Amino acid sequence: MQTDKLIRKIIHVDMDAFYASVEQLDNPALKGKPIAVGGSGKRGVVSAASYEARTFGVKSAMSGSLAIKLCPELIFVNTNFDRYIEISKKIRKIFFEYTDLVEPLSLDEAYLDVTKNKKGNPSASLIAKEIRDRIYNEVGLTASAGISINKFIAKVASDYNKPNGQKTINPEEVTAFLEQLDIRKFYGVGKVTAEKMYQKGIFTGMDLKQKSIAYLEEHFGKSGSYYFDVVRGIHNSEVKPNRIRKSLAAERTFSENLSSEIFMLEKLDQIADEVSRRLLKNNVAGKTITLKIKYSDFxxxxxxxxxxxxxxDKDIIFETAKDLLYQQKPSNSVRLLGISLSNLNTETQKKIIQKSVSVQLKFGF
Structure with a gap:
């Protein structure tokens, strides 16, 4: 680990089964029951599952039909993004009472840099506990947290004592923690990469640490240098409070395949309307419109x-998407349509913020 640079205090806060927990909060009759947020039909997909449902193996991105097979008593609830956004804003308001260095990753998780915080509290662990308590008392939901010297380790740590817990990895504990860590728990190592590492005898952080940077780059491309660094506790990415949105999209998976262009246009019109509403709500606009088509053969x-x-504007988005659809008529029936806008004007609003920080040698958790 590098010791000649500022040692930071980073907290990763991750809400517990956020969408499902919000639904249980709003409908007490659902508390303690296995619920899934999303579609229950044969084309439905689980967006989130309560912990009661997870004990049966139900998880996000799983088809609704498989979920109901695993848990016959599963209760499906429709998504309510407006409500999730409302709750997320309340949680973020709490974050900003402690630091302005808040980097949201999604509605239900964020990084906080509390090296210098508004409360003057030198303990990142105590701050994390206080934040979690406030979220529970003021919002009614539980959250978990990871605390350490960088974003990578904090994110890994936040998954250790879920739900409603936290884990701190002190500076002197980082090396041993990473060496013993199962490679599957390394943030950025997906299922395919983990299998590839297994085939090469890499099962833990210690195994990974034995490989040279040349070896890792040869077998894992550009990610090789990233793996080489993080297993040594090196991850210098700062908490970025002004993350720039790159794109905005909406899509629909249909309960029955669409073969009629009339029905496709009807769905595109609805999707264009949703994309436009999201753009207007976020006060952004874009230049590049992308039409996504998934056929019945996947x-x-x-x-x-x-x-x-x-x-x-919704009408322009729809007309452009329609032109893209007619560019080449669908060769098969369609199971999914989506529209995204990229090349957003958020890039033109980006500000470069330069910060000067003093070297800090003592780091109390």
Whole structure:
């Protein structure tokens, strides 16, 4: 680990089964029961599952039909993103009472840099506990947290004592923690990469640490240097409070395949309306419109068009998506349609913030 630079105090807060917990909060009759947020039909997909459902093996991104087989008593609830956003804003308001260095990753998780915080509290662990208590008392939901010297370790740690717990990895504990860590728990190592590492005899952080950077880059490409660094506790990415949104999208998976262009246009109109509403709500606009088509045989196709001006108007989005659809008529029945806008004007609003920090040698957790 590098000791000649500022040693930071980073907290990763992760809400517990957020969507499902919000539904249980709003409907007490659902508390203690296995619920899934999402569609229950044969084309439905689970967006989130309560912990009661997870004990049966139900998890996000699973088909609704498989979920109900695993848990016959599973209760399906429709998604309510407006409500999730409302709750997320309340939680973030709490975060900002402790630091302005808050980097949301999604509605239900965020990084906080509390090296210098508004409360003047030198203990990141105590701050994390206080934040979790306030979320429970003021919002009614539980959260878990990881605390350590960088974002990578804090995120890994936040998953250790879920739900409603926290784990601190002190600076002097980082090396042993990473060496003993199962490679599957390394943030950024997915299922495919983990299998590839297993085949090469890499099962733990210690195994990974034995490999040279040249070896890792040869077998894992650009990610090789990342793995080489993080297993040594090196992850210098700062908490970025002004993360720039790169794109905004909406899509629909249909209960029955669509073969009629009339029905496709009807669905595109609805999707364009949703994308436009999200753009307007976030006060952004984009130039590049991408149409996503997934056919009944699961083949995926995307078509894009870049306009000479920024737009967030529903009619323009729809007409452009329609042109893209007619660019080449669907060769098969369609199970999913999606529209995304990228090349957003958020890039033109990006500000470069330079910070000067003093070297800090003592780091109390």
């Amino acid at each position: 083949t995926l196709q995307t078509r894009s068009k870049t306009l000479p001006y920024y737009i967030n």
